Amino acid sequence: DQQVKQNSPSLSVQEGRISILNCDYTNSMFDYFLWYKKYPAEGPTFLISISSIKDKNEDGRFTVFLNKSAKHLSLHIVPSQPGDSAVYFCAASAEGGADGLTFGKGTHLIIQP
């Protein structure tokens, strides 16, 4: 049973445009959400996080939106740059963190020149 779902295995966006990556979750106990970026043969790199008490968090070109009622979050990257091409993972943790991070399967973002 996948508790964190990233339904788009891949996404292609033109350089300079906005990239929107989506993530859905089913576990109501999740209260902290993170996005990681991963290049081949490297570990996941932390990008941005959001607590369930907020609905938006912004850091430079990256903004994460959380819609708790819909159990949905999204990562916006604007403007998209060639170096943003990577696999993006959505992750969530439950109150207390007893189960570690639960990850989605990832979305491969490709930025087209």
Place this chain on the structure above:
Amino acid sequence: DSGVTQTPKHLITATGQRVTLRCSPRSGDLSVYWYQQSLDQGLQFLIQYYNGEERAKGNILERFSAQQFPDLHSELNLSSLELGDSALYFCASSAGFGGQETQYFGPGTRLLVL
């Protein structure tokens, strides 16, 4: 560079063998987490240690064990290896142990069981 180090980078071994993966957390972090990434399962949480004590357990097999030492480095021991244990093993660290902790990942150890 996240500040989390893992050794070795690559490991090739045979079925039935035992291996040890090593992780050093970021300076100042007390929690260490282990994850397995396989092609079909994605990133799966295995186990967490905080300041030397086991804190949380995920989908870790009984053939696998871990520990965290007084200097806070951690080792993941995998024994009676099977072909299906071939995967990327990541270590992550965070400052504390609560749910709202950002985890920083190391570069991983790629294990191939032949």
